[in-house]
Amino acid sequence: MYCLKWSKKPWNFLISRVVALICICLLTLTIIPGRAFAQTVPSSPEITTLIKTSNQLTVAAVNVKNLNPFDSSSRFSRLGDLIAKNLQGPDIIALSEIQDNDGSRGGTNSTVTAADRTYAKLADAIEVSGGPAYRSIDITPVDDTNGGQPGGNIRVGFLFNPQRVSLEPGSPGNATTAVQVSDDTVPTLTLNPGNIEPNNPAFANSRKPLIAAFNFNGEKVFVIANHFSSKRGGRRADIKRERQGQAVQNFVAQILEDDADSNVVVAGDLNDFANSPTLNTLAGDVLQNLLDFLPRDDRFTFDFRGNLQVLDHILVSQNLLFDGNAEFDIVHANIRQSNPASDHDPVLARFTFAQTDTPLPSPPIKVTPPTTSVILPDFNGDELERRLAEDFAVKNSLSYRRARDYMYGQIDNDNGTVMTLYANFPAKIPNNVNTARSVARDVGVNAEHSWPQGRGTRQGKARSDLPEKDGRVRASFL
Numbered sequence: 380m381y382c383l384k385w386s387k388k389p390w391n392f393l394i395s396r397v398v399a400l401i402c403i404c405l406l407t408l409t410i411i412p413g414r415a416f417a418q419t420v421p422s423s424p425e426i427t428t429l430i431k432t433s434n435q436l437t438v439a440a441v442n443v444k445n446l447n448p449f450d451s452s453s454r455f456s457r458l459g460d461l462i463a464k465n466l467q468g469p470d471i472i473a474l475s476e477i478q479d480n481d482g483s484r485g486g487t488n489s490t491v492t493a494a495d496r497t498y499a500k501l502a503d504a505i506e507v508s509g510g511p512a513y514r515s516i517d518i519t520p521v522d523d524t525n526g527g528q529p530g531g532n533i534r535v536g537f538l539f540n541p542q543r544v545s546l547e548p549g550s551p552g553n554a555t556t557a558v559q560v561s562d563d564t565v566p567t568l569t570l571n572p573g574n575i576e577p578n579n580p581a582f583a584n585s586r587k588p589l590i591a592a593f594n595f596n597g598e599k600v601f602v603i604a605n606h607f608s609s610k611r612g613g614r615r616a617d618i619k620r621e622r623q624g625q626a627v628q629n630f631v632a633q634i635l636e637d638d639a640d641s642n643v644v645v646a647g648d649l650n651d652f653a654n655s656p657t658l659n660t661l662a663g664d665v666l667q668n669l670l671d672f673l674p675r676d677d678r679f680t681f682d683f684r685g686n687l688q689v690l691d692h693i694l695v696s697q698n699l700l701f702d703g704n705a706e707f708d709i710v711h712a713n714i715r716q717s718n719p720a721s722d723h724d725p726v727l728a729r730f731t732f733a734q735t736d737t738p739l740p741s742p743p744i745k746v747t748p749p750t751t752s753v754i755l756p757d758f759n760g761d762e763l764e765r766r767l768a769e770d771f772a773v774k775n776s777l778s779y780r781r782a783r784d785y786m787y788g789q790i791d792n793d794n795g796t797v798m799t800l801y802a803n804f805p806a807k808i809p810n811n812v813n814t815a816r817s818v819a820r821d822v823g824v825n826a827e828h829s830w831p832q833g834r835g836t837r838q839g840k841a842r843s844d845l846p847e848k849d850g851r852v853r854a855s856f857l
Contacts, residue, residue, distance in 0.1 A: 424712035442723035447482030457720035463510025473604035547592035581622035605647035624661035669707035703730035788815030
């Protein structure tokens with residue numbers, strides 16, 4: 380039995396697909412009309428309300444529809460306005476459908492593969508529209524191996540605002556060398572930026588996922604730009620996208636295996652719908668699609684023959700979802716708007732990080748027991764409450780990560796040993812606040828306590844407050 384979801388026009392579902400299903404099911408198909416969700420198209424291009432601040436990072440995914448230097452100046456101007464005004468100048472932009480410096484004009488006979496002129500014209504247009512002075516990074520593909528218009532060499536790439544974020548140190552990769560996660564105390568890319576599994580058959584004649592590690596206010600953020608294979612090609616294309624999703628998911632899982640608190644963003648034109656096998660495979664147990672938090676009538680980024688669909692997505696790791704207070708917006712500035720800059724609506728996420736930590740005094744302040752059991756004896760009522768709030772207000776506020784560093788490396792550290800609460804296990808952790816959290820993780824100590832499992836945790840040792848490692852039960856803190 381199959382359930383076909385009705386489109387905005389109930390009669391406009393794909394008759395050919397219904398016929399195929401009837402043939403396959405030997406005329407036993409039952410069609411159950413689903414609840415209609417009429418998407419709401421704004422009367423004018425939207426401007427996002429997710430504005431970046433000093434401690435809020437914005438990341439966008441924008442399909443620029445085969446952009447090349449020979450496109451009209453008005454098209455570049457519209458894209459400049461889209462990014463600078465409608466998207467409010469995101470800190471990091473994952474771009475898709477960037478073409479090389481001669482576009483598709485030379486066809487497959489052209490040997491041009493670099494796209495620096497394309498990026499430069501786009502960056503200039505954004506700045507003219509009042510946006511930031513962006514820097515661009517990508518990896519030039521092998522000629523005619525990325526699909527798309529013949530000779531165009533479309534690829535994914537990044538724009539980032541160097542006044543707000545920086546690229547983590549590292550050597551850039553090339554078209555055929557796969558980036559890896561180095562075996563370190565914290566996940567580090569062997570190439571930055573780098574292509575994920577460029578030689579995997581799943582990415583033959585398709586765009587290779589590009590990962591880059593950025594730094595924002597001392598926080599490392601991994602962003603993966605994607606443009607999965609087109610939906611043209613039926614089931615064979617579907618399987619290819621599923622395999623692409625699996626390759627990206629495997630790489631994200633490696634990062635999170637090294638540090639479950641890593642900040643990971645997977646963004647781009649994934650050419651598939653929410654809850655499709657592709658998106659479910661990509662998310663697995665490690666990523667959350669932010670689309671799930673939008674109202675259903677807001678979920679579209681593309682118009683296919685009159686049917687509004689969502690093909691562009693942003694998925695994030697659990698740390699960004701919860702500790703980063705992830706927010707999401709589909710900025711409807713192109714679809715069914717006059718004179719659009721692209722055939723896709725862009726998507727945008729905002730993440731909130733703790734303000735730059737103020738180092739705690741070293742050694743830590745020792746609290747001297749009072750000589751009397753009464754404090755502020757001359758105050759009572761509202762005045763006492765006011766004085767308590769003034770005298771005992773929190774002076775230094777640490778992020779969740781930094782708080783654990785101080786807990787393991789200083790506050791609960793007794794000459795290099797931290798005693799766990801439940802199992803009374805002596806964890807050997809050097810009293811160094813810069814490495815304490817990583818060492819604690821390696822010896823099996825977990826600071827999060829919420830029975831019966833950690834927030835958002837679906838599998839693995841974090842499900843339990845008593846994780847087992849090397850045959851021994853080791854306990855978390857309260």
